[in-house]
Amino acid sequence: MEYSMSGGMAVSGNTLAFVEEELGRLHETSLYNEIRTLESEQGAWVVIGGRRLLNMCSNNYLGFAADPRLKEAAKRAVDRYGVGPGAVRTIAGTMSIHDELERELARFKKAEATIVFQSGFNANLGTIPVLVGRGDIIYSDELNHASIIDGCRLSRAEIKPYPHLDLDALEDMLKADADRPGRKLIVTDGVFSMDGDLADLPGVAELARKYGCISMVDDAHGEGVLGSHGRGIVDHFDLHGQIDVEVGTLSKAFGCVGGFVAGPAELIDLLKQRARPFLFSSSLTPPEAAANIEAVRILEADDELVSRLWDNARYFQGEMRRLGFDTGKTQTPITPVIIGEADRARDFSRALLEAGIFAQAIGFPTVPRGTARIRVMISAAHTREDLDFALDAFGRIGREMGII
Numbered sequence: 001m002e003y004s005m006s007g008g009m010a011v012s013g014n015t016l017a018f019v020e021e022e023l024g025r026l027h028e029t030s031l032y033n034e035i036r037t038l039e040s041e042q043g044a045w046v047v048i049g050g051r052r053l054l055n056m057c058s059n060n061y062l063g064f065a066a067d068p069r070l071k072e073a074a075k076r077a078v079d080r081y082g083v084g085p086g087a088v089r090t091i092a093g094t095m096s097i098h099d100e101l102e103r104e105l106a107r108f109k110k111a112e113a114t115i116v117f118q119s120g121f122n123a124n125l126g127t128i129p130v131l132v133g134r135g136d137i138i139y140s141d142e143l144n145h146a147s148i149i150d151g152c153r154l155s156r157a158e159i160k161p162y163p164h165l166d167l168d169a170l171e172d173m174l175k176a177d178a179d180r181p182g183r184k185l186i187v188t189d190g191v192f193s194m195d196g197d198l199a200d201l202p203g204v205a206e207l208a209r210k211y212g213c214i215s216m217v218d219d220a221h222g223e224g225v226l227g228s229h230g231r232g233i234v235d236h237f238d239l240h241g242q243i244d245v246e247v248g249t250l251s252k253a254f255g256c257v258g259g260f261v262a263g264p265a266e267l268i269d270l271l272k273q274r275a276r277p278f279l280f281s282s283s284l285t286p287p288e289a290a291a292n293i294e295a296v297r298i299l300e301a302d303d304e305l306v307s308r309l310w311d312n313a314r315y316f317q318g319e320m321r322r323l324g325f326d327t328g329k330t331q332t333p334i335t336p337v338i339i340g341e342a343d344r345a346r347d348f349s350r351a352l353l354e355a356g357i358f359a360q361a362i363g364f365p366t367v368p369r370g371t372a373r374i375r376v377m378i379s380a381a382h383t384r385e386d387l388d389f390a391l392d393a394f395g396r397i398g399r400e401m402g403i404i
């Protein structure tokens, strides 16, 4: 290492030259993320750059992120437990509020037990390496979320992606591997986050049973959205007890942050001993845990918000199709508005911003090249007037850009 006369460290050769090059490439290909900063709370309307904008791209499906009941619960928890957990769960970071959240979630999900993580991402990273390891096989839908992909990589098991939703192809793979020793895991998103389509979970459960595989679903976009009172995709397909491992997030419809796994009590017990983000990263803060408990209680008591979310989604998607937009194959409130090339999607998003609408463009590598889109996220917090305001702007900009 060299030091300059002034005492600072001299750079011998520019080892970080690649950073500038890589950033340059992202800009050139219109794939550089323009990060917008909200100056208000999360809601149907937000303030960005001093302007009030209609928010069409958050995962705040039920409007819980700024719900006064959740805010109050969080404030009460701060008064009682303080702001931080102080440690990881296995040392001194388990407070009664964490145990309570896990019990409430288990009741809500109709599962034997749950374990709470700091995020849905961590839930996948922590869980998959406990289920399988070296010498085992994972069958993973090719469009699974990044956190599943990373969890699979961390496990060191052999990863075999199967074509999106193609259970015939999956069965061929399972047949071919029938004599291979070791554990086998089939893992899928419940709702695919970029397209809004659903996994054929009954089919996955059936194949897992037939070929002796562990079955796992990541229901991040189904929690609070699908099933009775938003209990998720397992409830939607009435598969209670038939999927081994259910991962959920508290960062979308629940309006807070956090993730969890619901499943058999013994599995949850083992995850609490082995899942690395649980063992080596501090737990949810008390206000987060409390707000999540409040969200579960509200959902259990009343599914009015879930109904409103679906009414809004049906209305908006129907009108968008009538206008001539390609909204893909969504089966949920996720509404992809397919534009095509990344620069066109970026221009569309900028025009929407000018018109008072916040809706980010999404391009490669989050979605395949040539399918860049505006991913509209519908919320129960939107009023019919909000949706009409958005439809007006989408229609006008779509015509101006020759997209419809």
Ligand SMILES: Cc1ncc(COP(=O)(O)O)c(C=O)c1O
Pocket (backbone or CB within 6 Å): 119, 120, 121, 122, 145, 147, 189, 193, 218, 219, 220, 221, 249, 250, 251, 252, 257, 258, 259
């Ligand atoms: C399918 C899926 N799994 C996991 C996550 C991560 O959830 P969290 O934001 O709680 O980390 C997401 C969020 O984008 C997701 O869509």
